[in-house]
Amino acid sequence: MTQPLAYRMRPRNLxxxxxxxxxxxxxxxxxxxxxxxxxSSMILYGPxxxxxxxxxSAIAGSTKYAFRMLNAATDTKKDLQVVAEEARMSGTVILLLDEVHRLDKTKQDFLLPHLENGRIILIGATTENPYISINPAIxxxxxxxxxxxxxxxxxHHALIQALADDERGLGQYDVELDEMALVHLSRATNGDLRSALNSLELAVKSTPPNTDGKISISLAIIEECVQLKSMSHDKNGDAHYDVISALQKSIRGSDVNAALHYLGRLVEAGDMLIICRRLMVIAYEDIGLGNPxxxxxxxxxxxxxxxxxxxEARIPLANxxxxxxxxxxxxxxxxxxxxAIADIRSGNTGDIPDHLKxxxxxxxxxxxxxxxxxxxHATEQGWLSQQYLPDKIKKARYYEPKHTGKYEQALASRYEEINRLNKQ
Incomplete structure (x- = not known):
């Protein structure tokens, strides 16, 4: 069986x-x-x-070490033992372990001594943030x-290479790729080279040549062959939390276009709960008294x-x-x-004044x-000077008003007036 183009075009060296x-x-x-x-062993993470x-594979090709591939989720401890035995008999083996974040304790405990002595050089691959998802021992x-x-x-560069490569790519085909088709293929797969190469191969092999023997690939053909990759994401994945973070920081920074972009990603992911919860957090954490x-x-x-x-929910959310x-x-x-909580946690409190008890x-x-x-309330102005904080911290000042909105500007004026009267 012929391997997919993306497999054949894997780099042979760095x-x-x-x-x-x-x-x-x-x-x-x-x-x-x-x-x-x-x-040394490494973990590669990304989309x-x-x-x-x-x-x-490029590291293995550059070093001439044996190269083996396993999957932490589906391959067994016995499969790891085979790799370890090969390393013991013939020297160092580079082991690419896909989905390394799903390595269970039994397989991990087997691997650790082989990583320590250097017989197995582990290259773990994961789409998850390793600082969150991978066991500290690994x-x-x-x-x-x-x-x-x-x-x-x-x-774009990789697609041109694949079209020109006679040995591993599509160089044996007389392909005429429309420029707009190339641009679309470079963009539509959102940085996934594997998807772009395999879509190109499908387009070439499924399009009959014309009378001149040329295979003409138009934009329409590419649109049929490419599997559009949504910019949405796994709700449990690391990228999901990055989008939530970007949404809040964009709103905090008053960049309405960026905020709508990240809202769009979350809407595409269909995660109503996290959008609603996050917007309410933002409303009180970042806007607060600036615009209650x-x-x-x-x-x-x-x-x-x-x-x-x-x-329809996207409409009030966009508002x-x-x-x-x-x-x-x-x-x-x-x-x-x-x-105030920091003072309390550090023991800086004091006894409540007797008249408030x-x-x-x-x-x-x-x-x-x-x-x-x-x-x-017994006074005409509704205020009088008396001590409310404990003696130990009676001069503490926690609230420092901002002047970004009319509402808090009014609060700040009242606050300063009360402080001035207290001093008098």
């Missing part, structure tokens, strides 16, 4: 790796390890089709490298979205995102509370509870 120059370029970490013949397996014995999504230019009405409108939008469901983005921002209230029981007066308390 110089053939597409992209990832921050790792395999001249003078970069993996290139240095190969040049010095000082390979599918971006070159994790390619880097592993993580501590491997260097961690992030594999970046390939650029449109990277994909926006927080109330966000709660209303969330309630509407939950009742409507997708696809909320634009509103929050363009609202004045203030985190003064919760940072003030955090400052509960006096609604017999004998309270004898204990001086509630005595000398002054009732603010």
């Amino acid at each position: 110089s053939e790796v597409i992209g990832q120059q921050h790792l395999v370029g001249k003078g970069k970490i993996i290139e240095r390890m190969v040049s010095a013949k000082m390979l 599918p089709g971006t070159g994790k397996t390619s880097i592993a 993580r501590s014995r491997a260097q961690i490298f992030e594999v970046k999504p390939l650029t449109e230019e990277n994909i 009405a926006a927080a109330a409108r966000t709660v209303t939008a969330v309630q509407a979205a939950e009742k409507l469901g997708f696809p 909320a995102v634009v509103d929050l983005c363009l609202s004045p921002k203030s985190n003064s209230s919760y940072t003030a509370l955090d400052a 509960d006096s609604h029981y017999q004998g309270a007066k004898a204990l001086n509870r509630g005595v000398d308390y002054q009732y603010p």
